[in-house]
Amino acid sequence: MAILKVKTLDGKTRDIEAVDGALLMEALNAAMLVDATCGGAASCGTCHVYFEDASLAGEQTEDEGYMLESLGDFVEIRDGSRLSCQMKIEGKHDGCAIEIAPEA
Ligand code: FES
Structure with a gap:
């Protein structure tokens, strides 16, 4: 279990619980913070986030x-x-x- 400090589009910060091994998008979508329109196919960009510490962001997939x-x-x-x-x-x-991140 991880507690994430999430800055929302209105500038507020919320603590969001996320289960180890789950997709970050699932936790953010459950908290109604991202739309995730494509359902996780890396084709919509509505789940885009910025990690304040880029070293925690990990490697991007090719898609x-x-x-x-x-x-x-x-x-x-x-x-x-x-x-x-x-x-x-x-x-x-x-x-x-x-x-x-703001939506495109
Ligand atoms: S839900 Fe991640 S790109 Fe669409």
């Missing part, structure tokens, strides 16, 4: 990299950018700060 590259025409892409549907929660994420 995710392409999607983030195309999103970059519309929204800021940072070193800590991830599609939350493409990463699983691990113990190292407990207490980490995440920001919901």
Whole structure:
């Protein structure tokens, strides 16, 4: 179990519980913080988040990299950018700060 400090689009911060091994997108979607329109296929970009500490963001998948590259025409892409549907929660994420990215 990890507690994530999530900065929402309205600038508030919420603590969100996420189960180890679950997709980050599932926790954020359950909290109604991301739409996840494509259901986790890395094709919509509505689950884009920024990790404040980019070293906790992990490696992007190939498809995710392409999607983030195309999103970059519309929204800021940072070193800590991830599609939350493409990463699983691990113990190292407990207490980490995440920001919901604006939708393209
Ligand atoms: S849910 Fe669509 S890209 Fe992640």
